[in-house]
Every structure is written in C-alpha cells, then in structure tokens.
Amino acid sequence: MPNEPQTDQSQRTESAERLARPLIQLANLWGISTSYIDQVGTYVEIADDSLVTVLGALGVDATSDELIDAALDRKRADLHKQLVQPTIVKFTGVENPVEVRVPAGATPTVSISLEQGGQGAADLATLEFAANDDDVDVYTLTISDELPEGYHHLKVSDGSNEAESTVLRAAASIPLPPSMDRQRWGWMTQMYSVRGADSWGVGDYGDLKRLAADAAAKSGADFMLINPIHASAPITPLEPSPYLPESRRFLNVTYIRPQDIEEYVELANEHTEQAQTVVGEVQALHARVADDNLSPDPLNINDAWDAKREALQIIFNIPRSAERQQQFEDFKKQAGEDLEAFALWSVAFEVWGAPWNAENDWFHKYTKSSPEVQQLKAEHHDLFEFECWLQWIAAEQVGAAQQAAKDNGMALGLMQDMAVGVHTYSSDVWWSPERFAVGQVTVGCPPDFYNQQGQDWGQPPFNPNYLEATGYQVYRDMVHNMFSRAGAIRIDHVLGLFHLWWIPAGKGPIAGAYVRYNHEAMLAVLTIEASRAQGMVIGEDLGTVPEFVRTVLSAHGVLGADVEWFARVNNSGNAGDPYMPPSDYRKFALASVTTHDLPPTAGYLLYDHVALRDELHLLNDVESFRKSAEAEQKAMLDLLTSGGWLSAEAAADVPNHVQEVVEAMHRMLKATPSLLLQAALVDGVGERRTQNQPGTSTEYTNWRVPLCGPDGKVVPTEQVFDLPRVQALSAIMNA
Template sequence: MLTGYTDHYGVAQQVRATTLVAVLEALGVPASTPQAVEGSLERSRDDVWRTVLPPTVVARHGVEQQVSVHVPEGAPFDAWVELEPADGALSPTATPWRVTAAGTLHGERERRALARADVPAETRTVDSRTLERAVVTLPEDLPLGWHTLHARCDSLEARATLVVTPQRLELPPEVAGRQAWGFLVQLYSVRSRDSWGLGDLADLADLAWLTAHNGGADFVAVNPLHASEPVVPLTPSPYLPVSRRFLSPLYIRVEDIRETAYLSAADRSLVEWAAEPVRELSTDPGPIDRDAVWEAKRAALEVVFTAPRSASRQTALDEFVLEQGRGLVDFATWCAIAEHLNGRNWPPELADPTSPAVGVLRRSLAERVQFFIWLQWVADEQLKAAQRIGREAGMRIGLVKDLAVGVHPEGADAWAQAAVLARGVSVGAPPDMYNQQGQNWSQPPWNPGALARAGYAPYRDMLRTVLRHTGALRVDHVLGLFRLWWIPGGARASAGAYVTYDHEALIGILCLEAHRAGAIIIGEDLGTFDPWVREYLASRGILGTSVLLFERSDDGTPRDPSSFRHLALATVTTHDLPPTAGYLAGEHVDLRERLGLLTADPQVLRAKARAERESLVDALSRRGLTTFDPSERELVEGLHRYLKDTPAALVGVHLTDAVGERRAQNQPGTDTEYPNWKVPLADSAGAVVMLEELFDNARLRSLVAVMNEAPHPEDLPGPGG
C-alpha cells in the first residue's frame, strides 16, 4: 500500500491515517493500535519463512530465475518442476473431458530436477525452530505454461504454482505491417428490425459483416458483454457485472438457436408472443429498457431450453460444461439461487458456495441450474459465430472484447470468489480533470495476497473464458494490474489509497493466456499513473490507449501525430465523454453543470473548452486536414485523418461519431441522474439509426471513406514500430 501519490495535476498527496488503517484491515493486517501494528510487522517478517515455497512463482520464458526454499537448518531436500502436459492441460478447476474406455486422459507430465544455487544460506529462528533459506534455480528453457513446483524435505513435501510467461506479445503478422481500423460500439444501442429492443449477438455478427464488407473495417470493439443479474432489475452498466467470466444471456438472439427452428407450432407461438411486446422497442428513441427485454427473452428461452437436442448438440453442450468446470456450475447455482430468492436477502447459510445449505438448494433447483448453464453455452456459440463471420468477411482482427475492472459486490463472482476478494472497501479513482470529485465504482478488489495463495487460478480461469472467440481484448483500467484505488466503506471517493499488486505476475499471466488464445491485448492506460508503467506495458507487447482529445504537448497544443505511440489503439474520444461533435460544442461542461458535478467555475471551464476546440482546429488546418472554419462533419473527419497520420497500430472510430450522435453514453459520477448505458444509437437530429440503415447514413459513408484513404508513405511506421 502507498502512503502517498502524485495526482492528475502533478501535486503530491498524502493519504489520511484513518484511510491507511481501514485499508490495512481490509488486507487482513490489524493496524488499529500501535500494538496491533507492531504485531503485524513481526508476523509479516516471519510469514515468508513459515512456508517451504512461495505460494506462486511467475517466471519469464528464456530467463533463469532463483526461488527460495525454507527448510530446517542443515536438512537435505529435493526440488523439481512437474511440467504441464504437452497436450495442453485444462484448468485444475475444470473436469477433463477427454475420455476413453480406459478412463480420463490427463496427459503425461514431464519432471525436471532443480539444482541448488551457489548462494550463501540465511538462517532465522521462527516459532522456536531454526530455519534455513536455500535457493534453487529455475532453468531458462522451461516451456510456457502452468507447472507445479515441488520441494521435499524428509517426510514433508510442499508444492507451489509455477507459471512461465512470454517475454512479450507480438502483433499478428497481418496487423503488424499495416494500420488497422475498426468501429467502437455499445452493442446494446445498435438495434435491428429483428432485435428484441436491444442489440444482440446476431446484430454483432451482422455489424461485423457489414462494416467489413461495406466499410473495410478490421475489427468491431464492443462494450463488456459480462453477465448481468438473472432477475430484474438489471444493472444498466456493463462495467458492473455479476460475473466477468461469463456472458450476459441478454445478448442471445432466440431465433438463432438451432432448436428454435424445430419447435412445435404451439411452442413457436409462445416464443413469438414473448417477442411481440419488446420487438417494437427497437425503434423507440427513449432509454433502452433492459428489464422488459430480459423478461421477454427469459420466457422464450425457457421454452427453447425444453426442446430436445441432437446427439451432436448435446455432446457439444456436455463438452462445454466439462471444459468450464466448477466455475460454470457455481455461476449457474448463484443464478438459480438469486432467482429463487427474487430480491430477498441471502441467508447467512448461503454465503459459502461449499456449504451444505447451498448443496441442498443446488439439488432442489437442479433444472434451473441446468437452464443457466445452457444459456452460457448458447451465448458462447453465438459469440463464436460472430467472430467467425467477421473474419470470413475480411477482418484482420474481428471482435475486440472489453474486460471490466471488477464485479458487482453482491454478484456471482463476489460470492464464488469471496476468499480472494477484499471486503469493506471498493475500487474507484482519485479526482482528475473530468471527475473532480473522484469515482467510486463500488466493486470489491482482488486481495493480492489471497490471489497469490490461490495460485492466481480465479484470474487465470476468468481470462481463459473471456479470451474465447476474440481477436483482441481491451483491459479497462489496465493500471489496476499495478495498483488500485481502494476506498474504505462510507468514505468519499477522494479519501482512498493506492494498493499495489504484483504486476509482473498479473501482466505475465495475461500475456500467457493471450498468447495461447492468439489475441492482441489493449490496455486502457488513461488516468493517474507513473510514467514507467506505460514503458513496462510496451515492453510486454501490450498496446496502450491514445485519446486525441487528451494527447497534449507541454504547451497545451495537440501533440504532433508522429509523436504518438505505435503500440496503441488511437481514438478521438472515449465512451465516458459525449461523442466528438457534442464534446467540441462544450456539452460535457453543460451536462456536468446541470448534474451538479462541477467543482470549478462553469464559465472558466467553457472558456477552456472553446480554447481546446480552437487549438484542434488550428492543428488540423495547418496540416491541410480541414479549413480554418470547419463544419461539424468536416471537423470530425479531420480529427480521424489526424489519427490516421499517427503510427498507431490500431485506430478506433466510435460509431456514435460516424452517425452524428451528440449524447454521451455514460456520465461518470452519476447513477439515476442520467440514463447511463441506456442511450440508443441516433443521428445528429436524434432519430434512431437502425443496423440495416447504417450505410444509408451519409456521415457514416463519408467517414468510412476517410478511414480507407491510402496513407502517405511517410506516415507508415518504420521497422519495429
């Protein structure tokens, strides 16, 4: 934990003593009295000696590394590594599904003996025993993967998780040589005539095909598709899911499930009746009604769930269940119990997924558990189809998924992973220029020590599922893998402290799982951070995020395009600001003033916004990208031409900018005061834009033409970026 930090304005800030105590207590470190502090310090000095091996060791491929082993003084010991099976091990929390008549195949595990390093041994007396710290060497040729580190001394044998990670991720060859561009969309807002009032996975597949085939786009980046509550009311924010690992069935297209086509006439009528009340919502310009959509879809999905499946379909479902393992069963159990309780408080006996009371309910609600498992399989199949369709249409990347920072404090992940989450605190961000009161995202953070003791298994399993069927993954607030702003319960968002994480472990595991999935990683690295963080991420091959509106030189003018990073996704704006047209009209100031979110003089902020616009116009006009008095459309297109002149590997175009939308999708610092995450896609006049009409929109066609203009040779990145 850090006792101070440098804020967004470069000013050193000290953390209050009361905050430090509260955060330490959340970490499981008593600190409320001087005696408690002294006792905690003493325990922390000895705890590492009490374990034979560290709980988890994360190494880099090709680098020799040393590991400490604690044994009784002078006692001989053996140490070795048991390698992950060459055929690719499933998660330890998953049930292997490869079976033969002889039983389950786990794969052969190679064993490598470890040599003791020529390092002087240290000794310490702990709990009346004299212990020795020996050192063994991990060879540099250990393969990538999840291995097990062993040490045996007399009758005592210890084991630890050993993860060997890539030095860095490399861009796929088809992306490395030429800048790729694509659309950034809030999927729920992009609706078609066949939608049930909310953009879904079939719409995503169609959007990928349309933008690739008609627009030459290389990717479609979407908001987090994480799971929401199984019963209404649903949390609107895609960044506050009940689970980050699993998908929201809200995005399922009922008609695209194979079994729907074979329903009886009576059952088919039930599906149609469920759709009728919400299908007309697709053209409604008002806030998106997730609750109505889910009530309708759940009724229809329950009908389809009861339909018989072919042998191949049933086998595919069974294999999906066995591959996802205990995590899927726990998630589905939570959904079934939450549905059963229907808003009532969870009794204490249901707080532990392994409790007898949960076991009893899991059995009594077995059919509902199976229903929620089936929903995940259906959603996974439809997401897979969307990625396939995008790639077949010519996209070099396909789908870009989004990983939220955390989860709902009362959701499925918080329930199933309580042992590795900190309680009594929530995650947020300190004050900055756009959120002057700070932000509280109400999410429980990982407990760094508990996560390491769990071998990072919850983190790994989540990444493996999230990285399915995607060409790239955007990690929201990637700085949280280095440090997170912890806010004690009941405190203001500004009254928090930074807790540090083992970034070498978290980033390394992210790189390993992305390497195995063949996915690009994009880190959203905006906000308050130390400069070395971006350098570290780049050294691991993780792309950053460059937002043109934030990229300023020391004198406040827009940075020259040539100075942008190559390893980055470059965009004009973000989803936490109004679309570009609205932002440049100062609507971000007007909106925050109406909502009472400003701590500075509104007139001063408006003058600053006008100056910002003028500096952008000046920078664009000097490069011949606009006139000195550009129209709104000309200015938006000029800003995207500016991005194309950067060496950024990826350039993103917000779909809202392409159709002329002016309303923000989200206003940080608000809840019910603004329709966050409920704004349907509309044009500059406020008219709803349907998926089928996208390429009828003149502004979109014009901006797409801009994105497909051939770059000047001098604008191309040189070898190595």
C-alpha cells in the first residue's frame, strides 16, 4: 500500500484499482476525500497513514486490514437500515427527495412539528413507495415548498421504531437587503489596532463605535469589516490571534470600554464621596496603560487586559437598577447552557490557572459532570456571575456600535468576520467535546503559492457527524448571535462549508486530507438567519477553491471575495500571469485591493512580504519567490497603465509613487461590477507593516501592530477620518 501522497500533472482522477481498495471505500463513506487537485492543477492522492489517522479522529479504527473490513461492513449495514437521515435540507423550488427505509412490509408514517408551534398539515411532508432493497422497503419523503422557512422537527415511524430529523427550510437564495439598491463600499480594519484617548492601550468597542460613526458620516462608507470578535481567554497571557478564539458563540470581553458601561456613566455624574472614590480607582487603572495609546510598538495586550479587568470588577460591583438587573437575567436565560459553559470555563482559568501544563491539566481531568466543576461554581458564584456579566456588557457595546453605524447612514453597518474554528483548549471543546474531532487532527490548508509549506491553524474541526445528528444547532446559535449585532457576516475560509483540511498531529500540513461537510445544511442556516436579519453573507473563497464551490455559493446568494492581487485571467495561480480587467470581476462579490493576510498595499509594492518571509524562513526558494513577486507587480502595473488608472511615469518608479499606485488600484476597483467594494484603513493612512504573517505564531508580532501613518506615528481614533489621505481615498470610493 502506498504511504506517501502521489502527485501527477496529467492524471485527474483516481484509478479503478485505487477506488476498489477497502480503505479508500471506507474513507469515502465517512466523507473523507482520498484525492484532490491543488491550486496549480496538480492531482494529489492522500497517503494511507493520513487516511487512517483522520478516520480515527471520526471514531473509526482502520489500523489493520481486518478492522477496515469490519468497519466497512458496519457502515454499509447502518446506511442500509437507516430509517431517515437526521438533518433534511429543503430550499424553495428545489426537489430534494429523502430516503425513508423501513423493514419490508412495514408502513411508515411522518409528522412535522413547526418552529412556530403546532403541527404541520399532512401535505407538508408526504411519503411514496419507491423500491424494495432486499429486506428493506424504500420510500421517498418529499417536503413541500409550503412549509414555512425556518427550523422544524420531523418524526418518522415504521410502527416499531421512530426517528427524528431536523428540517432546515430555507429560501433558494439569500435575498439582497433593500439597501443594496446600488454598489456599496466600506472599510476593513483590525479594530484592536486603532486607539483613542479613552482606550486602554488596545482598540476597543468604544473605538469601534466612533470609527463606525465617523466612517459613515465623514467618508460615506456603508459598512466596516472588522477582525473576529469571538471570545478569548479570561486571564493573561492572551492569545493575540482573533482567528484562534476560545468560543465563537460569545464575544471578546477584552474589547469592552469600561467608561461606557451605564452604571459607571451614572456614577461618574454623581458627586458623592463614595462615587468619586470608585471613579478615581477606575481612572487610576486607566492611567496605568493610557500612555500605550500613543506608542507605535506592538500592542501590550496583556498589561492592557490586566488593568481593564480590575476596573471591570470594580464596575461590576456597582449596584444595578431593577430594570438593568432584569435585562441581565434575561440575557443569561436567552444564552442558556452555552453561557454557563463559557463562564465556568473562565472561572476555572482564573481559579485553577491555565491548563496548558500536564501538572495542571484540569481541562482533560474534569468534565461538566465532575463534582469538582459544580463545587467550583458554588464556591465562586460571584466570579461566575462576573463572567456572565462581561458577556452581557460586550453584547451591549457591540450592539451600540452597530446602532451608531446605522444611525450615521451606513447601509449595512458592521461586517463581522467568522473565524474557521476554536482553540484546542476552548470552552466549547471542554464542555462539549462531542462537537469536535479532538486529539488527533487540527485544521489548516495544503501548500499553495503564497504558503509553500501549507498552514496548520491548530484548531480542532467540527465533527460533521455531530452537526448532522443535532440539526446544526451549534452552528445555528453561532450565526444567529453574530447577525444580532451586524449587517453582514464574512466567513473566513468559506471552503470550510464544503470541506476542511484535517492534518494528522505531528505530520505537517502536507500530510492532510479533506473531510467533507454538508454545505447545503450550513447554507440553509446562513440563508435563514441572514433573511431574518436582512443581512448579507460574504465567503472568503481565495486560494485552493474548486470552481463548483464558487458556483454553489453564488447560486445561494453568498458573495465571493475578489482581491486585485489574486485576480488573474482564468484564475491562474502563477505569479506574473496577466490580471483580469475589472469588468470581469464577479457582480456578487466583495472586491478589494488587499486582505488582512497581506501587507498593506504600500508594503506589498515595496516587497515587504518577500523580505519578511525570508527573515522568518518561510520560503523554500527565496530568489524564485522574489522573481515571482516582481513579475506579479509588473503584471499589475501593466493593467493599471493600460486601463488609464496610473501614469507610465509612476509605474516606472514605484518607490517614489507608492501612494499614486495605491490610489490607482482603488480607482480600478471602482470599475468592477461587484456589489460591495472594500478599502483597507491601513491603505488609507499609509501604513506599511504586516498585521499577520501566515505560517507564524510567536515568530512575528501577529495581530499586535497598531495603526500608524507613513511617518511611523500612531493615528488616533479621533483623527482617522480627518486625514487628507483617508479623505482622498474616500473620494475615490465615492466617485
């Protein structure tokens, strides 16, 4: 049996001999792709040992030929006698016949319980005999378009056994919001990087509120795309990457602005000695880190949170009115068990310490059923309540930022970014490990041009079988929560709706395999939630993405992502190949000049990405990468000059005309038919430094680079949209 990946430039599919092998058949039955086509069109076969490890992560022992044969027999038998699948997807106008399999001679019955309450009419779900399959009769279950959009429960009985399914009933496509009557544009920013006088050394929700309001009122922007604001650990040291959160269900409380909390505002307006004492304590804590707001050095996220957390504990103890306390109680009730999980996990961190070391690994030692965990809650109830309160306050402040954006004229407001997954030690994994494939695999992506060694993001993937068995409830809750305080959601690595690259522990990204997910189910959830919020969904579909994925997403109203530096003719992955004219960009897309994983455009034009990757030893062949980058830039300049967006003089001397090239690339962006256009705030102010270098963690100051101008000085929140450079770029986007 082959043990290494096989690659072939001419071969496109697996041979009949390979497909006949029991291991290959078992992997495919469990949703594991045993081959793929990489970014430059090379056919790649997945090695046996990778398939065995990934099967093991799904709970299937395939470590010997005998075990493979037994597992294959069990899987086929289970599918043969499955009464009905646990999740059913029904899009308007799309026939989706579902098999119901009952013992030969049995007569199945079906009923539907509606999300809104009550039972659905009999004609909403009908059964029709289709065929006999040995000892099983097969019926076809048809869901009517008359079933209301939403989440419903269906029961099927064969007279002896009963099975339940969740029906995800969605429109055929996400409808465009009424505000999308014309092309709209907005800013992209890493909100933590933009700080004002009232910040605590790190950009926060108060800064976000000001940025959103000013972006609308002063620059005419219709949305603001921000980094993920999913929850982080409760104590320092913090994980700096917003793309490696501890929970995607809840919010990052380190971004709270203490001075904006209602109880503190009221107390600050009082003139009693007690009130002024409390206010003075908070002000003193703020003063401890306020000088960092003007520092161009990497953000000191740990000192900032240590000071802010003390202030928040002081404010938590300020008495709340009966009305405010009721609002807090209602928030806890609505958030349910997931909030209890996150709050208890946070308390465990604070009381027991971080579980990274084996001698303190409470994460693996205790579960939600352990008496020690319930004792922890009882003994530290105030701390538990504090963690719940932080989530309530964060939700209020993000909601206030969204409201400020809309009040000042934004069509969409906040565009929240959805990370691919969560940290291995996250609250989600601790409380509900059954949701994930943990221990043996992590998520990443295979090698491509921009990341020659591939990427390992260190995150445990969702278990697709759990999602299917539970009607995607955890995904529904997450999407609903994000849309409650946003006008749009951007899904990072949207390919994850279709499949994720699972990497066996210790093997490196090249040894991974794609595991398939039910993209129709997740698209149905996105459609339902976006429709209810009159919102939009954007899928980051860059890199190694099959064309059928883009076709499916577009058909369902999910906008793609077109980036000028990647938009080559025929989607070529070869640097130096011609760039497509802006008229060929997709209409249903968010088009931009750059992304958060590239240097700001000024830095990219000056080859900062080449120098940085070389310095960090991320390149297999430095000289080759440099030549490719030069060819890439020449192709871009050729398009800009031929289209009339840039003068030949500027193209011939880029180092002395960087800003002209930046503005020319945005003028070209305006010539696209794309519904949404995006400008990066770093391009507006003239920043050069990279926010994130893929393929690194501690080797580079990822996600800690403050917003600065070309002079290296910090650009404060209050001044961003008054800068002449930002105003000039805004004028281009508004033209």
